[in-house]
Amino acid sequence: MKVPFVDLTEQHREIRHEIDSVIREIIDQSCFVGGAHVETFERDFAAYCGTRYAVACKSGTDALKLALMAVGVGRGEEVITVPHTFIATVEAITAVGAHPVFVDIDKATYQMSPDRVADFLEGECRVEKDGSVVNKNSKRPVVALLPVHLYGLPSDMEPLLALADRFGLKVVEDAAQAHGASYHLEGEEKRTGTFGQAGAFSFYPGKNLGALGEGGAVVTDEQNRDQDMRLWRDHGQSEKYVHVSADGWNMRLDSLQCAVLSLKLKRLDEWNEKRRQVAQWYRERLQNDDRIVLPVEPGGRKHVYHLFVVRVPNRHQVREELSRQGIGVGLHYPISLHLQKAYQHLGYRPGDLPASEAVAESILSLPMFPHLTEEQVDYVCRTLTAALG
Numbered sequence: 001m002k003v004p005f006v007d008l009t010e011q012h013r014e015i016r017h018e019i020d021s022v023i024r025e026i027i028d029q030s031c032f033v034g035g036a037h038v039e040t041f042e043r044d045f046a047a048y049c050g051t052r053y054a055v056a057c058k059s060g061t062d063a064l065k066l067a068l069m070a071v072g073v074g075r076g077e078e079v080i081t082v083p084h085t086f087i088a089t090v091e092a093i094t095a096v097g098a099h100p101v102f103v104d105i106d107k108a109t110y111q112m113s114p115d116r117v118a119d120f121l122e123g124e125c126r127v128e129k130d131g132s133v134v135n136k137n138s139k140r141p142v143v144a145l146l147p148v149h150l151y152g153l154p155s156d157m158e159p160l161l162a163l164a165d166r167f168g169l170k171v172v173e174d175a176a177q178a179h180g181a182s183y184h185l186e187g188e189e190k191r192t193g194t195f196g197q198a199g200a201f202s203f204y205p206g207k208n209l210g211a212l213g214e215g216g217a218v219v220t221d222e223q224n225r226d227q228d229m230r231l232w233r234d235h236g237q238s239e240k241y242v243h244v245s246a247d248g249w250n251m252r253l254d255s256l257q258c259a260v261l262s263l264k265l266k267r268l269d270e271w272n273e274k275r276r277q278v279a280q281w282y283r284e285r286l287q288n289d290d291r292i293v294l295p296v297e298p299g300g301r302k303h304v305y306h307l308f309v310v311r312v313p314n315r316h317q318v319r320e321e322l323s324r325q326g327i328g329v330g331l332h333y334p335i336s337l338h339l340q341k342a343y344q345h346l347g348y349r350p351g352d353l354p355a356s357e358a359v360a361e362s363i364l365s366l367p368m369f370p371h372l373t374e375e376q377v378d379y380v381c382r383t384l385t386a387a388l389g
């Protein structure tokens with residue numbers, strides 16, 4: 001049996017008629033940039049997340065950059081984030097001229113650890129008379145918190161928001177892997193991307209909500225931020241050839257992608273439920289094997305399983321054996337970002353962020369997509385158990 005790591009053909013087969021007809025309609029009208037499909041998708045996606053506004057853009061990486069710009073993160077400032085994430089999280093910080101500060105993750109959930117954030121803010125920062133926070137080592141202002149809802153599990157937002165509040169930090173969420181995931185805050189179930197001042201999403205094809213190519217969006221509740229992002233994604237134009245901002249760029253998402261995303265958005269909850277069912281099948285088969293560490297879903301949080309990540313001993317051999325048996329596996333991510341060559345200049349050393357490093361060495365992402373069958377899961381689990389010896 002062959003089990004691909006991800007297979008998007010089934011999800012497209014399911015809605016192929018609708019996709020074909022909307023593509024035909026757009027070609028007939030030949031209106032490819034801007035217009036009703038973009039506006040409709042933005043309205044629908046904001047409503048889905050539970051925010052007032054959504055701004056569609058070219059990619060999740062652009063979404064993160066726009067979100068940081070929108071909350072006012074600027075040159076020479078520091079943003080607290082995690083090293084256990086996809087590099088785009090950190091690229092966005094450096095793209096706005098800011099500096100990343102890495103804090104370690106919680107080893108059980110793989111998310112930003114509120115305790116480590118507190119350690120950094122309380123131990124390594126100084127609060128000035130005007131309330132601003134300065135990193136005692138670098139002397140730079142610390143202005144924002146950028147948690148990543150990694151693998152589809154929301155980060156522990158309540159203590160993170162309390163810290164942000166106490167230290168006057170902005171919060172930008174990287175929700176690129178967590179469309180539709182939710183977290184209970186003060187008795188209310190809220191979707192990821194809506195806790196801070198801006199939340200960034202990616203519509204890369206394999207994400208829980210994926211375009212037929214690249215795409216992204218930022219959600220926010222604040223009108224001025226929505227307006228700013230609309231300017232920046234379109235060359236700083238307030239009207240055609242009238243440029244009111246020098247921070248503009250072309251980050252627009254085209255109407256074909258928005259039209260397809262609108263169609264898929266209607267299925268997102270159903271597809272997320274399918275992912276949760278797949279996760280349940282994995283759990284039933286693997287939970288009694290104490291060599292395997294399964295993903296956790298703490299109370300009050302809804303996981304949408306963008307990835308199903310386990311930790312195993314001898315990861316390297318297990319991975320090779322699964323590949324040999326026709327099973328697609330992934331590593332998300334094998335090198336903690338603070339140890340990447342790209343960030344050498346930040347001066348981190350092996351051992352500085354032990355949870356992130358230990359996790360990077362032992363994780364393995366098993367096949368996960370909505371249309372995975374129980375037979376396929378069964379085969380993956382049997383092969384995995386055998387590979388562990």
Ligand SMILES: *Cc1c(COP(=O)(O)O)cnc(C)c1O
Nearest residue numbers: 059060061086088089176202204
């Ligand atoms: C996919 C991803 C991004 C970047 O999104 P792109 O659309 O590929 O630019 C950012 N952060 C995380 C955690 C991601 O998984």
